Amino acid sequence: MDAPVIGFSKLSKKEKVNWLVDTYFNSDAAAQNLITRYWNEDAKLQELHDGFSENTITNYYLPFGLAPNFLIDDHLVTIPMAIEESSVVAAASKAAKFWLTRGGFKTSIKSTIKSGQVHIMYHGASSEMEAFYAFAKAYLLQSIESINASMKKRGGGLLDIELVNKTSALDGYYQLHATFETKDAMGANFINTTLEQLASSLREKASQFDGFSSDAPEVIMSILSNYVPQCLVNVSVSCKIDEIGTINGVSGANFARKFTRAVDIATVEPYRAVTHNKGIMNGIDAVVIATGNDFRAVEAGVHAYAARDGQYRSLTRARVENDIFTFEADFPLALGTVGGLTSLHPLSKLAMQILGNPSAQDLMKVTAVAGLAQNFAALHSLVTTGIQAGHMKMHLVNMLEQIGANDTEKAQLKKAFTDKTPSFSGLREALELMRDK
Structure with a gap:
C-alpha cells in the first residue's frame, strides 16, 4: 500500500501537479503537459477558477453552445447550454424551430417557496413538544430578525415555521419546518444561517421550559432541503392536430397519438420513466450549468418530485382534446441569478447577458422550456424514425x-x-x- 500524502492541501498547485505526475504517471512529461495545457494564460482568471474548488490542479472544460429561436411567451430567446453531448443542443434547436411557427412555449410560475428543517429528537409525550413549541415560537421568530432583515427588504425572507410530528415514521422524530422566499438569490447560505440560528434558539428555550417529562429535545441537525415541490414552473406547447403536419411520413394525428402513448408509458413504467426524465434533464442541466447554478441540487429535487406519489413517473404530460395536441410539465426548479458562480464565473455572466439578465423566475421559465423541448425532440424521434440514426450521426x-x-x-x-x-x-x-x- 502506498504511503498517504500528508498536508496535500497546503502544497502549491505546481507541487500538487508534480506529486500527481510522480506518483501516478512515473514522472511522464506528457501527463505534466496535459495538465498544465489547460491552465488559463490569464493568471487572474486562473486564480478565480482555482478558487471555485479545492486542491485544483487544472481546468476541465465543457462546450458552451447556443440553442436559438425559442419563442417563449411571445418573446424570442437564445438559450445558452453547457454540455458535452452535441445531440442535446441540436435536439433543443430542432424543437425550438418546430414550435416557432406553432405558438411557441408558454410558461407560468406556480410558486417560488423553498424550505429547510431543524431535525429534532424527543421521546416524551407529543403534547409536551407541542406545548414547548407554543412557548418558544415567538422567541424563535424574534431571534432571526437581524438575519432576515436584508432578504426581507428585497421582498423575501422567512415566511413561516411550524412543528411537524414525524414520530409515526421514526420514533421521537420531530422537525421545525421553515419556508422561505429568496427572490433572485439561490438562498442556500441565507436559509442555512437562519436554520442554524433557529436551532440555537430552540436549544436555549428548551433549557428554560419546565414541561418536559423526558430529557430536553435534542437538535440533530439543521439544513435546507433541495426538495422544492412548492417552487414550480409550468411549461407547455399546444397546437391543432392539423398544424402538426406530416413528420417523417407519419401523419399529424398518428404522431400525436403515438406521442401521447409514449408519455403514458413513461408515466406508468419506471424503467422507461428514468430514461425519459434523463432526457429532460439533458436540457435542464445544460442551462443550469451554463448559468452557474447547482445542477446536483436541481437533479435531486426534480427526481424526488417525479416520485412524489410513491412511484417514479414521467415529469411530462401529453393529451389530445378537441383536436388540440398539448404537451406540458411542471418542474421544481430552485434557481438564482445573484450570488454563487452566477456572479463569479465569466461565462455564467455571459450566459445571463445572453438571456437578458433575467430574474430568478424568468430563468426558471427558460430552464423549464429547455427541459420540455429536449423531451419533445427525443419523443419526436422515438415515435417516428427511432433515436439511434440521428443520435449516432451527431x-x-x-x-x-x-x-x-x-x-x-x-x-x-x-x-x-x-x-x-x-x-x-x-x-x-x-x-x-x-x-x-
Whole structure:
C-alpha cells in the first residue's frame, strides 16, 4: 500500500501537479503537459477558477453552445447550454424551430417557496413538544430578525415555521419546518444561517421550559432541503392536430397519438420513466450549468418530485382534446441569478447577458422550456424514425476522431455515411478500405 500524502492541501498547485505526475504517471512529461495545457494564460482568471474548488490542479472544460429561436411567451430567446453531448443542443434547436411557427412555449410560475428543517429528537409525550413549541415560537421568530432583515427588504425572507410530528415514521422524530422566499438569490447560505440560528434558539428555550417529562429535545441537525415541490414552473406547447403536419411520413394525428402513448408509458413504467426524465434533464442541466447554478441540487429535487406519489413517473404530460395536441410539465426548479458562480464565473455572466439578465423566475421559465423541448425532440424521434440514426450521426465527429482518421479521411467518411447510420465497426472497415486503396 502506498504511503498517504500528508498536508496535500497546503502544497502549491505546481507541487500538487508534480506529486500527481510522480506518483501516478512515473514522472511522464506528457501527463505534466496535459495538465498544465489547460491552465488559463490569464493568471487572474486562473486564480478565480482555482478558487471555485479545492486542491485544483487544472481546468476541465465543457462546450458552451447556443440553442436559438425559442419563442417563449411571445418573446424570442437564445438559450445558452453547457454540455458535452452535441445531440442535446441540436435536439433543443430542432424543437425550438418546430414550435416557432406553432405558438411557441408558454410558461407560468406556480410558486417560488423553498424550505429547510431543524431535525429534532424527543421521546416524551407529543403534547409536551407541542406545548414547548407554543412557548418558544415567538422567541424563535424574534431571534432571526437581524438575519432576515436584508432578504426581507428585497421582498423575501422567512415566511413561516411550524412543528411537524414525524414520530409515526421514526420514533421521537420531530422537525421545525421553515419556508422561505429568496427572490433572485439561490438562498442556500441565507436559509442555512437562519436554520442554524433557529436551532440555537430552540436549544436555549428548551433549557428554560419546565414541561418536559423526558430529557430536553435534542437538535440533530439543521439544513435546507433541495426538495422544492412548492417552487414550480409550468411549461407547455399546444397546437391543432392539423398544424402538426406530416413528420417523417407519419401523419399529424398518428404522431400525436403515438406521442401521447409514449408519455403514458413513461408515466406508468419506471424503467422507461428514468430514461425519459434523463432526457429532460439533458436540457435542464445544460442551462443550469451554463448559468452557474447547482445542477446536483436541481437533479435531486426534480427526481424526488417525479416520485412524489410513491412511484417514479414521467415529469411530462401529453393529451389530445378537441383536436388540440398539448404537451406540458411542471418542474421544481430552485434557481438564482445573484450570488454563487452566477456572479463569479465569466461565462455564467455571459450566459445571463445572453438571456437578458433575467430574474430568478424568468430563468426558471427558460430552464423549464429547455427541459420540455429536449423531451419533445427525443419523443419526436422515438415515435417516428427511432433515436439511434440521428443520435449516432451527431456523434460521428467524435467517432472519427477516436478511430484516428485524418482531416481528408474525415471529410470522405462523412460523405460516405450521409445516408447511413455510423458505427465504430463500420467506420473502421471503411477507413481500412480507404487506406488500402
